[in-house]
Structure formats: C-alpha cells, structure tokens
Amino acid sequence: MSKREPMHSKKRGLRHFTERGATKKACAECPFRRTSMKGYLGPWESPQALIQQAFSEGGFACHMTVGEGGNEYRYRVCAGSLVCANKSVKLYRDRNLQRLQSQAEDSGDIMGAREFCEYHKQ
Numbered sequence: 001m002s003k004r005e006p007m008h009s010k011k012r013g014l015r016h017f018t019e020r021g022a023t024k025k026a027c028a029e030c031p032f033r034r035t036s037m038k039g040y041l042g043p044w045e046s047p048q049a050l051i052q053q054a055f056s057e058g059g060f061a062c063h064m065t066v067g068e069g070g071n072e073y074r075y076r077v078c079a080g081s082l083v084c085a086n087k088s089v090k091l092y093r094d095r096n097l098q099r100l101q102s103q104a105e106d107s108g109d110i111m112g113a114r115e116f117c118e119y120h121k122q
Helices: 047-054 079-087 096-101 115-120
Strands: none
Touching: 047 079, 047 115, 079 096, 079 115
16 A cells, blocks of 8 residues: 555545544443533534444544544544444454454443434434
8 A cells, every 4th residue: 555545535536534543432422421411413414424424434533533644544443433333243253343243342321322312302
C-alpha cells in the first residue's frame, strides 16, 4: 500500500477497511452510552440510520479517533458500537470485527439497538 492510498480505497476492498483496532472502552461522549446527550446523533438523521451504519460490515468509527496521527483516513472502531452489537445479538461477518466484538468490554451503561433507538427518538 502506498502512503497516499486511503485505507478504504476500492482497489484494496472492504476487508482492508476493517483491519484495524478498536478503542479500549467507549468514550464519555459515546452516543451508545446511557449518559450521552439525548437526541444528538451527529450527521445521522435518525437513530435507525446510525444503528444501520454501526452494524455495517465496515465498522463504526469512533468520533474521537478519526484523523489520528494527522491522517484523515485513520480511525479506530468504536467500542460502544461493538458492545451495542453484542447486546443486540448482531454478529459481524468480517473476522476482524468478530475478533474486536469478542474483546469488547461492557462498562454497564451501553445500550442495545432497541434501547438506543428509544433513547434518541426525536
């Protein structure tokens, strides 16, 4: 891979897009926490749209890690989204995401998909 080629290029495919680590735990502002700002979903128009993205095979980027090291294409997978997937009985097909999902630790205040959608209902 050249230094200029983004991590998610079509040439490399989706598999390479998800070959990364996850955050150790959900950050204080994680939208999957019960203490997050109710109704705030960033660029997503509905809680269902955010859940759909979080459960996609591309992995859900932690907003605190996007652009790490000055590279706009670098990020780590959100631990909150992985715990939410576990609580929602979602198993990723991607082996790397499965590995990250099995290692994700629940801090006790992460919501499952149904609770997430109710909590953030607008």
